[in-house]
Amino acid sequence: MRKLILGAAAIGFASLISHGASAACGSITIAEMNWASAGFMANVDKIILEKGYGCDAELVSGDTMPTFASMNEKGVPDIAPEVWTNAMREPLKIAFGEGRLHAANANPITGLGEGWWIPPKTAEDHPELKSVLDILDHPELFPYKEDPSKGAFVTCPAGWGCQLVNANMFRAFDMANKGWVLVDPGSSAGLDGSMAKAVERGENWFGYYWSPTAMIGKYNMVPVPFGVDFAGTDNWDGCMVKPEQDCADPKPSAWTKSEVQTIITDEFMQKGEAAIGYLKARVYPGPIMNGMLVYMQENQADGADAAVEFLRTHENVWTQWVSADVAAKVKAGL
Amino acid sequence: MDFSSPPMMDPQELRDLKKTIDLGFRDFSRAYGDAIESFFDPLLYFLVWFEKLLVGAPWPVIIFIVAALAWFGARNWFVVVGSAVAFLAIGYFGMWKDTMETLAIVSMSTFLCIIVGIPLGISMARSNRVQSIITPVLDVMQTIPSFVYLIPVVMLLGIGKVPGLLAVCIYAIPPIVRLTNLGIRLVDREVLEAADAFGASYRQKLFGVQVPLALPNIFAGVNQTIMMALAMVVIAAMIGTQGLGQQVLRAVSNQYLALGFMNGLAIVALAIIFDRISQNYGKRLQKALGKMA
Numbered sequence: 001m002r003k004l005i006l007g008a009a010a011i012g013f014a015s016l017i018s019h020g021a022s023a024a025c026g027s028i029t030i031a032e033m034n035w036a037s038a039g040f041m042a043n044v045d046k047i048i049l050e051k052g053y054g055c056d057a058e059l060v061s062g063d064t065m066p067t068f069a070s071m072n073e074k075g076v077p078d079i080a081p082e083v084w085t086n087a088m089r090e091p092l093k094i095a096f097g098e099g100r101l102h103a104a105n106a107n108p109i110t111g112l113g114e115g116w117w118i119p120p121k122t123a124e125d126h127p128e129l130k131s132v133l134d135i136l137d138h139p140e141l142f143p144y145k146e147d148p149s150k151g152a153f154v155t156c157p158a159g160w161g162c163q164l165v166n167a168n169m170f171r172a173f174d175m176a177n178k179g180w181v182l183v184d185p186g187s188s189a190g191l192d193g194s195m196a197k198a199v200e201r202g203e204n205w206f207g208y209y210w211s212p213t214a215m216i217g218k219y220n221m222v223p224v225p226f227g228v229d230f231a232g233t234d235n236w237d238g239c240m241v242k243p244e245q246d247c248a249d250p251k252p253s254a255w256t257k258s259e260v261q262t263i264i265t266d267e268f269m270q271k272g273e274a275a276i277g278y279l280k281a282r283v284y285p286g287p288i289m290n291g292m293l294v295y296m297q298e299n300q301a302d303g304a305d306a307a308v309e310f311l312r313t314h315e316n317v318w319t320q321w322v323s324a325d326v327a328a329k330v331k332a333g334l
Numbered sequence: 335m336d337f338s339s340p341p342m343m344d345p346q347e348l349r350d351l352k353k354t355i356d357l358g359f360r361d362f363s364r365a366y367g368d369a370i371e372s373f374f375d376p377l378l379y380f381l382v383w384f385e386k387l388l389v390g391a392p393w394p395v396i397i398f399i400v401a402a403l404a405w406f407g408a409r410n411w412f413v414v415v416g417s418a419v420a421f422l423a424i425g426y427f428g429m430w431k432d433t434m435e436t437l438a439i440v441s442m443s444t445f446l447c448i449i450v451g452i453p454l455g456i457s458m459a460r461s462n463r464v465q466s467i468i469t470p471v472l473d474v475m476q477t478i479p480s481f482v483y484l485i486p487v488v489m490l491l492g493i494g495k496v497p498g499l500l501a502v503c504i505y506a507i508p509p510i511v512r513l514t515n516l517g518i519r520l521v522d523r524e525v526l527e528a529a530d531a532f533g534a535s536y537r538q539k540l541f542g543v544q545v546p547l548a549l550p551n552i553f554a555g556v557n558q559t560i561m562m563a564l565a566m567v568v569i570a571a572m573i574g575t576q577g578l579g580q581q582v583l584r585a586v587s588n589q590y591l592a593l594g595f596m597n598g599l600a601i602v603a604l605a606i607i608f609d610r611i612s613q614n615y616g617k618r619l620q621k622a623l624g625k626m627a
Contacts, residue, residue, distance in 0.1 A: 145494055146382050154493075158571075158580050159587030184580060185493050187572035189481070193488030194574070200360055200489070201367055299349065 025049070025275050027056040028268060029077035031067045032303065036293055037212045038082040039303030040310070041108070041284070045081050047307055048318070051333030052326035053275045064088065071265050072100055078268035079279070082108065085259045092263075102269045104279040105262035111286025113258035114162060114210040116153075117221040119199045122206075131227030132173070135206060139179035142206045150181045154194055154207030157187050161241065165255075166208055168240045172250035183207075195219065210258075214297040217290025226254040274326075281321040288317060308334065363489050374496045377446075381495045385438040389431055396434070397421050400607070407611035409618065416610075420603040429578065429600050436577035437604065439495065439570065440563045443502040447559045451507050452552065455514025456540070465515065472508040480505060480569045488573050498575030502566040509558035517551025518544045547623065553616030557609060564605045 028049065032042040042059055049055040060077050062070075067080055068088060072095050085092055095101040116132055122141075129135050135142075139151025153175065156163040163184070170182050185191040191207070192215055198205035199219040209216060211223070230236070231253035239247035240256075262279050269276065296306045311318060311334055319327040343351070388396065397418050404410075404417040424433050458465040484501060491497040521544050529543045545552075571579025578597045585594030 145492060146378065157587075158584035183493070184574060184576075186574040186580060186583065189484065190488065190493050190573045193485060194493045197363070197367075197489050197492050200364055298353070 025053055025055040025272055027058065028079065028272075029058050029060050031062040031071075031077045031080040032059040033062055033064065033067070033080070033082060036214070036296055036303070037109070037289060040289075040292055040296065040306045041081040041303075043303040043307030044310060044318070045079060045279075045282075047311060047333070048278060048322065048326075048330055049275055052322055052330040053278070055275060068092070068095075068263075071263065075100075075265045075267050078265050078272075079104070080263045083261050083263050085261055086256070100266050102264050102266065103261045104264045104269075104276055105282060107260070108262045108282060109212055109260055109284045109286060109289050111223070112211050112260060112289075113255065114208070115223050115255045116226070117195075117207065117209045117216070117223055119195075119203075119205050120220045120222055121199070121202055122204045123222040129224070131225045133227035135224060136173060136175060136178050136180070142204050144181045144183065147181065150179050152183045152206070153180050154183050154185055154191065154205070156185075156208055157191055158184055162208060164243055165240050167244060168242075168247050168250040169253075171244070172240075172252045195221070211286060212289040212293055214290070214293040217287070217292075217294040218297070220287075226252070228252045228254060230254045230256065278322050278326070282318075283321075285317065288314060359486060359489065367490050370490055371492070374491065374500075377499070378494075378496050381438065381442055381499065384442060385435055385495075388434040388438050393421075393425055393430065404607065404611055406615075408614035410610075410614060413607075413610045413614065417607045420607060424600050424603065427596055427600075429581070429597060432576070432578045432581055432597065433600055433604070436564075436567055436579065436601070439499060439502065439575060439577060440560065440567065440604070440608075443499050443506060443563045444556070444560050446499070447503055447507040447510055447563070448556060450503075451510035451555070451559070452514050455511045455552075455555075456518060456545070458511065458515040459518035459544075468511070472511060475504050476508045480566070481572075484569070484573055493574035495575055497573050498570035501570050501573065502563050505566050505569075506559045506562040509562065510552070510555035513551045513555030513558070514548065517548030517555075520551065521547045550616050550620040550623065553612060553619060557612040557616065560608045560612060561605055564601055564608070567601060 030042050030045050030049075032039050046057045046059055049057045062077070062080070064083060064087065067077065068083070068091065070076055071078075071080060072091075092101070096103065118129070118135070123129065126138075126141065129138070129141075142151040142153070144150045144152035153166075153170065155166040155170075167182060170176070170180070175182075183194075185194050191209070195205055195207065195209065195215060196219070197203075199221075206224075209221060215221070231251040233256075235251045235253055236256050239250050240253065262282070264272065264276070264279065272279075292306050292310055295301060295309060296303075299305070301309070311330065315331075318330075322330070342348075400421055401414050401418045404414040408414070421433075424430060454468065458468050480501060483504060484497075487497045487500055491500070525543060525547065526539065529539050534542065567575075567577060567579040568582050569579070571577065571583050578601050581597040582594055582601075584590065585597065
């Protein structure tokens, strides 16, 4: 009941505002999440919406759950550029169903997600390694330092959720019998370090990582397709993500797809008009996103710096998202 | 003049400086990394062999050896029984393998620290100049946050046992060096004069008089080194060293209270056993020396 009243109030309030707003798009708020790629995206949106569409955009800091709750109940902020929806699929479905929130873009970054990676040099030297299944037949290419007769697969640090998944994957693909060892790097610094060391030295490396990240961008790591299909959510949610004793019979499977969406409030859906067209078209190619993260890391740049850098250096990417007229306005405004 | 902030390097230059250092280290690692890694290979093989030995040995044998060591070191039934019970409890709570892995790395690093540390301490005791050079280095080794040197160690040697061992040794070697130095410097001048009067050679003085008289202090150093090596087990686990430390990390990141305490207490048990053995041995040495004098 309380929710209903709140919702009604929010809608009433929203209609008030949208009447008062100018025909363009008025004043809007954009959620700037507290991780690098989301901060960067929020700043790009801010610049393009301000310069190109005449909005009066303001950034508000946020995090996945609080921002979702605030958008759902209060209708503020209007736009959340990068929301990882795996963790909140159910509440989001309800909000979409009630029409309070909308997905403006169901895939704003390509090539994102978790998986198994090899360095570019390994991929180049061994073009026959097309999938995880191919790699598993060649443990000798990835020798384990402490027992060179085995291949090393670098998993997640102890205690991370993905450690359980990797351990179950290890069993599902029968990797122990194929001559592999599951190597625990101990910490995220250990994981980064082991990857960095291998790539810097031109050694082979095979292990878990995720994108978009500066590490993947910096070393141009190559994601390896699993060579099998995703074996269904029953296998994944009922077994893969659980400790070994709760997952008796893991089936080989591709990694579950991570979903990122750009989410907007209903109010913005009504008043945003042309700006929504921009959000829909705004898809960052994975390598470019990773490149921007590398830029941010190397120059200790924040999202605002990176956004300007992106708009300056990747014109061919973002001008595809907007009309020529808007693009010209943004360029002039930089 | 504006005194609100101290003179600072230009941010761009500072960034370039940091980048230059990083790139320099990267080039160094590319050029010499393989050579350094293969230099440590014998150590790795020995560590792997030793760990397999400990993990593979039947548990009664291990407990017997621990109890025998306790008897040899402490000559105290309480310590002997306590050690055996502690190891039985460790096995009972399912931490046997992790404990053996930790035991392997701790005893190896203690061994390494002793081999390197005692000669270093002796050379410090014999020359004030050497002492004035090594002391600040030891200060740095003891106080620099371990995370700082974990990164270059991993870049050079990757993850696993050897980098873990080195990280442990950087932190654990200072006490043995300092106390060896101190012990030898504390040997009575008159005793040395007497040795001189008997016409003792340099070597005879060192190994016949100074080192034996310094033994209680040296043993206090060994004891401290073992304690610090055990304290570093969790840090070493952060760069992929197997053992109890890894379970503690797992407990920390998942808020597993019981798992954390059990493995933490297993480390404590190892520490107490080692401490009692080495400390009592040191005390007995001191008594024996007292009688001699």
